[in-house]
Amino acid sequence: MGLFKGMKGMKELGDHHGGRPSLRSAMKDISALTDDRGANEILQTGVPARAIVKGFLAPIPGDKFGMAIPLEVHSPGNAPYMIDHVVPSARMKTPLSMGMEIPIKIHPTDGSQIAIQWDALQGSVAAQGGDTAAVMAGLSQTQAADAGAAMNASMGMAPGQPVFAQPPAATPAAVDPAERLRKLAELRDAGVITPEDFEAKKAAIIAEM
Amino acid sequence: MADEITIQFAVTGQPDAVRTYWRSEPPNFLNENGYRMVDESYDSLVFSRTNRLAGIVSWGMSKTTARLAINFRVDGTFTKITVTGQAPERAREQIAEYAASCGGGHDPRMTRFLLARGYAV
Numbered sequence: 001m002g003l004f005k006g007m008k009g010m011k012e013l014g015d016h017h018g019g020r021p022s023l024r025s026a027m028k029d030i031s032a033l034t035d036d037r038g039a040n041e042i043l044q045t046g047v048p049a050r051a052i053v054k055g056f057l058a059p060i061p062g063d064k065f066g067m068a069i070p071l072e073v074h075s076p077g078n079a080p081y082m083i084d085h086v087v088p089s090a091r092m093k094t095p096l097s098m099g100m101e102i103p104i105k106i107h108p109t110d111g112s113q114i115a116i117q118w119d120a121l122q123g124s125v126a127a128q129g130g131d132t133a134a135v136m137a138g139l140s141q142t143q144a145a146d147a148g149a150a151m152n153a154s155m156g157m158a159p160g161q162p163v164f165a166q167p168p169a170a171t172p173a174a175v176d177p178a179e180r181l182r183k184l185a186e187l188r189d190a191g192v193i194t195p196e197d198f199e200a201k202k203a204a205i206i207a208e209m
Numbered sequence: 210m211a212d213e214i215t216i217q218f219a220v221t222g223q224p225d226a227v228r229t230y231w232r233s234e235p236p237n238f239l240n241e242n243g244y245r246m247v248d249e250s251y252d253s254l255v256f257s258r259t260n261r262l263a264g265i266v267s268w269g270m271s272k273t274t275a276r277l278a279i280n281f282r283v284d285g286t287f288t289k290i291t292v293t294g295q296a297p298e299r300a301r302e303q304i305a306e307y308a309a310s311c312g313g314g315h316d317p318r319m320t321r322f323l324l325a326r327g328y329a330v
Contacts, residue, residue: 048250050250050251103251103252117248117250117255119248119253119294120248120249120250120252120253120254122294123253123278123280123292123293124253126217126291126293126317126318127217127280127289127291127317128317129320129321130317130318130321130322133321
């Protein structure tokens with residue numbers, strides 16, 4: 001792997017992803033990628049609290065480096081309240097999933113601005129047995145219906161709409177009745193089903209015709 | 210990654226009391242290796258150390274900051290302490306010794322991994 005081969009590989013990779021951006025565009029991307037969106041300042045001056053993740057990370061249209069996630073903020077001495085927090089993607093150190101309890105700091109004068117304490121959260125996730133275990137523990141804290149509704153909301157789907165379209169189930173009636181009778185007879189002759197089972201199924205198939 | 214450690218062990222006492230004690234009297238493996246507390250949450254303390262020599266020698270290109278997150282979690286009448294993050298070899302040895310003095314330590318991620326696959330741990 002020489003230098004020129006490496007450079008050729010980089011060019012091919014760039015072309016694969018739509019070509020290299022202009023220098024100006026690349027600088028804008030680097031700036032957006034490294035922007036902490038005020039998190040460090042809140043971590044320095046904010047009030048420690050906790051939050052419950054109430055949904056799933058969702059991409060924000062037009063924002064390549066931020067993800068939105070609904071949080072229920074539990075601030076000391078105040079009633080819990082909901083915010084839609086924008087996570088700078090490059091700052092993430094652990095998964096964030098529904099039901100997880102996470103350490104945060106709240107802006108001293110604006111309760112809608114928070115920062116996630118990623119290092120402390122890493123400790124919490126490790127204590128639970130790692131990323132997958134923490135995610136599963138969070139999901140077990142919530143109702144399956146809530147999780148489904150949150151997944152639909154994050155994907156912009158109507159309540160109750162299945163997340164993934166299900167293929168139509170193959171019904172027995174879709175198969176040729178004569179073929180079904182032949183297979184039933186084979187099962188009876190092989191001793192897999194009794195003659196009584198065969199007669200009952202035969203009657204049902206004939207009734208469907 | 211290099212210099213990483215994750216270890217869990219138990220001490221007597223409730224998490225809030227143990228965390229308060231560790232905040233005021235950090236164990237030797239933190240003090241002797243230059244770790245200073247930089248953040249805390251309702252269930253964790255975060256310590257950080259800066260390796261100035263590595264930063265100078267590498268013209269700022271080398272990793273010069275190591276962090277350890279320490280989580281305190283109730284476990285009956287005990288507190289489960291989980292230490293995770295980066296530490297130099299000497300510090301990792303001292304953390305392991307500390308865990309051994311508390312009855313032994315283990316990596317909770319590995320324990321979970323083995324249990325999920327039916328191994329007796």
